[in-house]
Amino acid sequence: MTRDVPSSAWTSLGDYLRETQLLGSIQSTLYWDQNTRMPSGGAAWRGEQLALLARQLHARQSCERYAALIGEARQAWQASSEQTSEAERLAQARNLDLLEQELHRQQALDPDLVSAIAVAKSEGYECWQQAKAASAFDQFAPSLKRMVALRQEQARQLAEPRSCWETLAQPFEPDLTLARLQELFAPLRQRLPELLGQLQGGPRPTALSWDLEAATQQDLCDQLLKCWGRDESITCVAASPHPFSITLGPRDFRITTRVVAGQPLSCFLATAHEWGHSLYEQGLPPSSHQWFAWPLGQATSMAVHESQSLFWENRVARSQPFAEHWWPRFAAAGAPIANAIDLWRAMNPMAPGCNRVEADELSYGLHILIRTDLELALLEQGLEVEALPSEWNRRYGELLGVTPADDAEGCLQDVHWSEGLFGYFPSYLLGHLISAQISEAMETAIGAPEEHVRRDDLQPVLSWLREAVHPIGRALNAEQLVASVTGRPLSSEPFLRYLESKIERLLALS
Amino acid sequence: MTRDVPSSAWTSLGDYLRETQLLGSIQSTLYWDQNTRMPSGGAAWRGEQLALLARQLHARQSCERYAALIGEARQAWQASSEQTSEAERLAQARNLDLLEQELHRQQALDPDLVSAIAVAKSEGYECWQQAKAASAFDQFAPSLKRMVALRQEQARQLAEPRSCWETLAQPFEPDLTLARLQELFAPLRQRLPELLGQLQGGPRPTALSWDLEAATQQDLCDQLLKCWGRDESITCVAASPHPFSITLGPRDFRITTRVVAGQPLSCFLATAHEWGHSLYEQGLPPSSHQWFAWPLGQATSMAVHESQSLFWENRVARSQPFAEHWWPRFAAAGAPIANAIDLWRAMNPMAPGCNRVEADELSYGLHILIRTDLELALLEQGLEVEALPSEWNRRYGELLGVTPADDAEGCLQDVHWSEGLFGYFPSYLLGHLISAQISEAMETAIGAPEEHVRRDDLQPVLSWLREAVHPIGRALNAEQLVASVTGRPLSSEPFLRYLESKIERLLALS
Structure with missing residues (x-):
């Protein structure tokens, strides 16, 4: 200054x-x-x-x-x-x-x-x-x-010289156009259903038939955050109907999780996810930095935010080497897990369901494509609100082959629209793309994230993110950040490459 | 209007x-x-x-x-x-x-x-x-x-034409003068130590040598609030270092409690106490009432507030008929309680200790007299802050015959002074006086509170308070309220009468 x-x-x-x-x-x-x-x-x-x-x-x-x-x-x-x-x-x-x-x-x-x-x-x-x-x-x-x-x-x-939906999406994805979004999503619209079909052709893992006590799940989450270096003097964890991460002050970072009956890994993965969000916030310029209260001190986009949460959830917690370190803890907690493969498979069911938050990495994208299309229809194409449940259910049948049992499991499952957050959902899928492309750059720079997980030392991973991604704030928008970190424009290819490789390895287990 | x-x-x-x-x-x-x-x-x-x-x-x-x-x-x-x-x-x-x-x-x-x-x-x-x-x-x-x-x-x-301490006490006790306070406290300064001596002459109950798990205590508290008609849609209970009651909206009433190791009844009695505060707030004019946002919609004084919390803690939860209904629940929870007398005695140790919040009804007043004198000394008589621990400990030795093990148990035990709440402590003791005097008026009107506890029907008690005390708000100040409800000026006699009767009955057990 x-x-x-x-x-x-x-x-x-x-x-x-x-x-x-x-x-x-x-x-x-x-x-x-x-x-x-x-x-x-x-x-x-x-x-x-x-x-x-x-x-x-x-x-x-x-x-x-x-x-x-x-x-x-x-x-x-x-x-x-x-x-x-x-x-x-x-x-x-x-x-x-x-x-x-x-x-x-x-x-x-x-x-x-x-x-x-x-x-x-x-x-x-x-x-x-x-x-x-x-x-x-x-x-x-x-x-x-x-x-x-x-x-x-x-x-x-x-x-603004933008469509209604584009205008509303700006707070979440600054500078994003609908045309660019559709360009990024087009390969996914084609390839995700194909990959789903490939999986459904082979032997399919079934849904988990076991559960863990709420207190046991909470204990595993506490262990996870402890392993990941949680500082209790600046962080807080609570329960809420929908998991989220929020920052209440420069040294006051909060996340929430929830226990879902019949989904013994949900709370654990939500904790990993929200903690990733929180790590990004914790890595933004601190209050001692000149840009702390300025735009450059803020998160640059929801997609970049999501890339950080997805990184810890999917690239770390759902990875095979993570299962190798963690299966004994799950076994000790009473889960019917006898080896690393059991846990890895449980973490990656690759079985489409009705619930977005509980979805695996493959079907997740389809949940988002449906929401994106529906909110575009609501805001720009005259879809009547009353028609939402039937339109929702029709698309779930077509794209995922599932039918919600009721509206709670269907179009009422997410909080976002209740608060008018239209234009937000695509960020989740863009986050998958960014996480995958940044992971490739990380691999080039310091080795693949999975290798660090295998060595049970995530410090280099966090340090790299804290240098390359977190402190940038809004100095760069999402696409500029990706281009700067990875040397290439954002694309869906790294994500599809990652997915294909993972699916291949999962299928090879059978 | x-x-x-x-x-x-x-x-x-x-x-x-x-x-x-x-x-x-x-x-x-x-x-x-x-x-x-x-x-x-x-x-x-x-x-x-x-x-x-x-x-x-x-x-x-x-x-x-x-x-x-x-x-x-x-x-x-x-x-x-x-x-x-x-x-x-x-x-x-x-x-x-x-x-x-x-x-x-x-x-x-x-x-x-x-x-x-x-x-x-x-x-x-x-x-x-x-x-x-x-x-x-x-x-x-x-x-x-x-x-x-x-x-x-x-x-x-x-x-203001008031002393420093009097001025600071106004927000808690509007219109209170130091002279009036000393007049009300004078009989207590004489009589409480005499009563304590009387107890110490006879056989003394010892401190409890048992404890209950935190979750068990919480469960008993939940049962208590359920029995007392808690509406979960407008109330919330949490844990904090120091129990308190607070109102965050016309339909949003919160209380906190805490579990104290070695004090198995502390959390239970704190819950009763804070719930009494909350009931007063819940009974103030609602948001639909014309005076809701006006002074007449607010609590009239901390002493009146305290009279309501003490009523539920002491006149209800520490009463003998309450023990008759509740001892089986404590026994079922694992407490070494074999009959009503065991529970009643445990609820009323009448053994002076270092801790105000855990104190029995007799020694409580002495805790307050010490604090009142010390904050007067700090604010008006030039007592140096550095001398506080030694002055504190000296008075505890003289009045209660106990010595704090350390400052945490001594002059650091209360939160109030850390937030500059000087002039607040006397309200606690005035609350005892008001509770006792209002209880006598209740006895005349609808029968003694203990009789309603014996019949296990507290609805008439709550209804009477909701008519006679809660909705008055600041239409009357504390002394006017007491005079209006009881037909007599506030005095320490009803409280001393109540204490003497209770001590007599407790001594008769031995």
């Missing part, structure tokens, strides 16, 4: 951003509590609290004073050309570009809409929980319909 | 108060999380979050706009004499009086001081936790010294 006179503009803007981040983290704390502790009766008031904070945040991020602070910082930047290095000037410019973009978006939105969306998110979440418990989509449909309308209105007010 | 033109001033003020309450409840949610979930590393950022909210709240409660809203409401009140009933006018006037009093207090405080106190509370709490864990008062002394100085400065800025 420059220390001459214009730098006071940078300091003022930085202080302002820090206070915005404080407010945002208060909002996150309310969200955390809502999902982990709050009694259901608290929902309406929590909705009012969140709406109040949303109004405050929107006001802070769209007001004249903030615009002036950014303007003054831009002027300071233009005046500081001789005092700062080129790299620093570029970083400053990137920060300003991102702040200006976000400011324009906030200014484009009617405060009443912002408030209405905050209330609808909170009420929608509560409504979804009840509708899911009752497996009654009808109960949820009015909420969802209202949320679709509010988000469509949001896209209209933003008036 | 009047519906004519001036009533818009009432509506505007009510809306404003509601938003203030939203912000306050957000602050409470952060406090709840800090005590039940937050990793220790989150403390500094949480302190900044709380300081930000404290600044916002202080600004809202001291700004010109708020003063104008109150002024307009006062004018509307003066103009509305013909449209409203006398009772309603009196309630409106009481609301305005209390709002004006609080406004003047807020306006008297420097915003920097408000912010500094918020930071010092958060840091002090964290520091106290660590110092207590290490039993090292030296680690905590600088925080405490700073907090004493900040609170003395607060009293100076408030500049």
Whole structure:
């Protein structure tokens, strides 16, 4: 940061951003509590609290004073050309570009809409929980319909040169276009069903017929995080209906998991997954770093976030060498696991089901393609909300060969749409692509992740990620980050290569 | 509320108060999380979050706009004499009086001081936790010294015609004077040590030599709350280092407990206690009531609050008929309890110890007298913070005949001073007095609480409290409430009568 006179503009803007981040983290704390502790009766008031904070945040991020602070910082930047290095000037410019973009978006939105969306998110979440418990989509449909309308209105007010869905996807995948997404997904649309057919031709592993006590699962999760170096003084683990990771402060990282009856590995793999998210957040610029409260201190996209969670879940916890180290612990916990192959096979059922979160790496992509197509249809192609359950079930039958027993197992399974998070699901699949492509780069740099797992020393893996990926923040967008780390544009090939190799090895077991 | 033109001033003020309450409840949610979930590393950022909210709240409660809203409401009140009933006018006037009093207090405080106190509370709490864990008062002394100085400065800025301690006690006990407090405490200063001596002359019950698993204690607590009609959709129970009750929304009531090794009844009695607090909050005017966000919708004093928690802990859970119903449950849980007398005796050890929260009803008052004298000495009589441990231990030796093993068991045992809550402790003992006096009034009205416990039907007890005590809010201050409910001024006699009778019955067992 420059220390001459214009730098006071940078300091003022930085202080302002820090206070915005404080407010945002208060909002996150309310969200955390809502999902982990709050009694259901608290929902309406929590909705009012969140709406109040949303109004405050929107006001802070769209007001004249903030615009002036950014303007003054831009002027300071233009005046500081001789005092700062080129790299620093570029970083400053990137920060300003991102702040200006976000400011324009906030200014484009009617405060009443912002408030209405905050209330609808909170009420929608509560409504979804009840509708899911009752497996009654009808109960949820009015909420969802209202949320679709509010988000469509949001896209209209933003008036970007993008389609409605593209506009809504920007917060999750900055700069992503629908055309680029379809280009990346096209090989998957073709190849994933083929691979599924290949598996279904051969002998198929059956679903697990055993289970573990909740406390036993929790103990295995505790062991996992201990092995992976969890620092209890800055992390916290709780239970919630839907696992998530959230950061409440520069030294306050939280994850949640859940125990699913009949799915003894679900909690364990969810823990690995959410911990991967948390590691990315823990590796972002710390509060002592100059860009901590600036865009460059933030996660660059949900797909990159997901690539980090998927890395720890799939490349580490579902790997064969991991099973070699861990099968004795599962056996000791009472699981009918007699050797590494038993555990590896259990970790990789490669059997399509109705549930996205419990899905294996192969069928996962199909869950996402269905959601992507359906939210595009809801937002841009006039699909009626009422038709969602039947459209959902039809696609599951066609692509995965399964039929949800009810709406709870079908189109009510995910929380996202209840909070109006349209444009979010594709990030999960993009995360698979990015994780695979980054893993290939890691292999070139320090050896394959599986080899580090085999040596039971993940420190080099984490160190490499902490250098190559985590601290970049929003200095690069997702595709730029991938190109920078791997030397190639993002593509679906590394993911398909990885999948094919794994399926081949799994089939060879039989 | 009047519906004519001036009533818009009432509506505007009510809306404003509601938003203030939203912000306050957000602050409470952060406090709840800090005590039940937050990793220790989150403390500094949480302190900044709380300081930000404290600044916002202080600004809202001291700004010109708020003063104008109150002024307009006062004018509307003066103009509305013909449209409203006398009772309603009196309630409106009481609301305005209390709002004006609080406004003047807020306006008297420097915003920097408000912010500094918020930071010092958060840091002090964290520091106290660590110092207590290490039993090292030296680690905590600088925080405490700073907090004493900040609170003395607060009293100076408030500049009320009251002493420093009296000024700081006002938020907990509105209208209480030190002279009145000493008048109420004088009979206790004389009589409690005499009663203790009487007990020590006779055969003494020894401390419990058994314990129960944490999960078993939790199960008994769950049974208790179920018996007492807990509605899980509006209540939540968690663990924290120090038990407390807090309200996060009109339908979101939380309590915490803790398991203390070697004290198998501690968690159970703390649950009863905190539930009593929560019942009072649950009985305050609901969000549909016109006074919900107004002073008349709030708890009137900490002593009244404490009277409600002590009622359920002491008059119900520690009563002999309660032991008659509950001893089989404790026996089934593995406690060495063979009959009602065993449980009743275990619930009422009447053996002085070092710990306030675990104290019996007799020695509890002595714990409070010591704290009251010490905080008066710290704030008004120049006692050095460094001398606190030795002064503490000396008084415990003199009054209770016990010596804390270390500072953790001594002057570090309570959280209050770490957060600068001076003037709070006396409310606990006043709560005993109020509970006893209200219990006598209850006996006259519907029969003694113990008789309802014997019939295993507490509904009449709760209904009576919900009519006579809970909904009054701040319409009456603590002493007015007692006088109104019992027909007599508050006195220590009912409490001493109750204690003497109980001790006599306990001694008769031997």
